[in-house]
Amino acid sequence: MARRRERRGEPSQDRRKDRVGPATREEKLNDSDASERKLIGIFILFFIIIPAVSVLVYVYKYGSGTKRLEPVITERGPIKTDINFQEILTNTNVAGNESQRNYDYPVLAYITPWNSKGYEMAKRFNSKFTHLSPVWYDLKSHGNSLILEGRHNADKGWISELRMRGNALILPRIVLEAFPTELLKKKKQMDKAIDLMVTECKEMEYDGIVLESWSRWAAYGVLHNPDLRNMALKFIKQLGHALHSVASTRNPKQQLQLVYVVGPPHSDALQQHDFGPADLQSLSGSVDGFSLMTYDFSGPNNPGPNAPLNWIRFTLRLLLGSTGNNAQRLAPKIFLGINFYGNDFILSED
Incomplete structure (x- = not known):
């Protein structure tokens, strides 16, 4: 009886093994399918759903703002003809996009020493500008020679x-x-002045210079003399050609300006x-x-607006003419001066 039980038990055990075998393979197949579905789900989550949501969030947060960059200042209200100074001051610290x-x-x-925040503003809004001009240098007479101060x-x-x-550009x-x-009449002095400025650009790796001399020449009476006036124009031309003959250190394809x-x-x-x-x-x-100083229209002896719009328009028409190819060719070269300051005049009762 015991043997029969063993014999009966063996087939029974084999049958159980046979039954277990196929069940295990099915489970493995099910596990494999589940793993594949899980991988597909992860792929869809990370490569489709998350990017799609990110795009929607970006468009919602930034896309509409980009479209509104242009009209933002008009919506705030300072662009109008009957504005007062307080409204301007209220909007001075507002920047729609940096x-x-x-x-x-x-x-x-211009980055001036009398504006302590100028250097930081230049860094912050760097992308807004094409040219930055720090107020650093003076070219002065020194005995019979010349020196460039300001490095x-x-x-x-x-x-x-x-x-x-x-x-x-700097x-x-x-x-x-x-x-x-002395500078304009003596060729040696003229050449020395030009060499000092060009050499400084090379050594300091500047992209060129902004030169201010016309108002000084007017104060000295130079421009009232036709010969000296022509020499002054000649000096500016020679300086421009000298700068244009030098390639920028940062961009060799670009000349100094x-x-x-x-x-x-x-x-x-x-x-x-x-x-x-x-x-x-x-x-x-x-x-x-050409940096055109369209400001300081009024002064203590003639108080009024700093830069009236009609005067600015008149100045541009006078320099460029109202129509023609000449105006279209030269207009892009003019940097129209915009003052970021005002004057508070105290009127006497007399």
């Missing part, structure tokens, strides 16, 4: 930060304070010392841009 430019034309910003003001670390953040401003008659500061005429009856349309035409081939 990196995106809304315009294609060049924009130059101690230059901040190479700041320049490096600017260039890491954007592509704005053109420090140089004020020409040397005695003009010259931006020239000019004051606006206050009347259509041009005076001898005024910078007029003939001067603009004469220098246009040698100068890359």
Whole structure:
């Protein structure tokens, strides 16, 4: 009996094994299908659903804002004709976007020592500008020679930060304070002045300079003398050609640039010392841009607006003419001055 039980038990055990075998394979197949479904689910989650949600979130958060960049300032309300100073001050610290430019034309910003926040603002809004001009240098007479003062003001670390953040050109401003008659009449002095400025650009790896001299020459009476006036124009042309003959260190395909500061005429009856349309035409081939100082229209003796719009329009029409190819060719070279300050005049009771 015991043997029979063993014999009966063996087939029974085999049958159980036979039954267990197929069940295990089915479970393995089910496990394999579950794993595949899990992998597919993970793939869909990470490569389809999450990117899709991210795009929707980005469009919702930033896409609509990008479309609104242009009208934001108009919606805030300061763009109107009957604005008061308090409304302007209220909107001074508002920036719709720190990196995106809304315009294609060049924009130059001066960084002055009397604005302590200028250096930080230049870094913050670097992408908004094409040209940055720190007010650093003066070219002065020193006995019978010339010296260029201001390198101690230059901040190479700041320049490096600017260039890491954007592509704005660095053109420090140089004020020409040397005695003009000596400078313009003597070729040796003229060549020395040009060499000093070009050499400084090379050694400090600037992209060019902004030169201010016209107002100084007018104050010295140089521009009232036709011969000296022609020499002054010749000096600017030679400086421009000298800068254009040097490639930029940062971009060898680009030459050094010259931006020239000019004051606006206050009347259509041009005076001898005024910078007029003939001067603009004469220098246009040698100068890359003209920084037009359309501000300080009023003063203590004649209080009023700092930069009235009609006067700005008049100045541009006077320099460029109202129509023609000449105006279209020269207009892109003018950096129209916009003042970010105002004057509070106290009127006497007399």
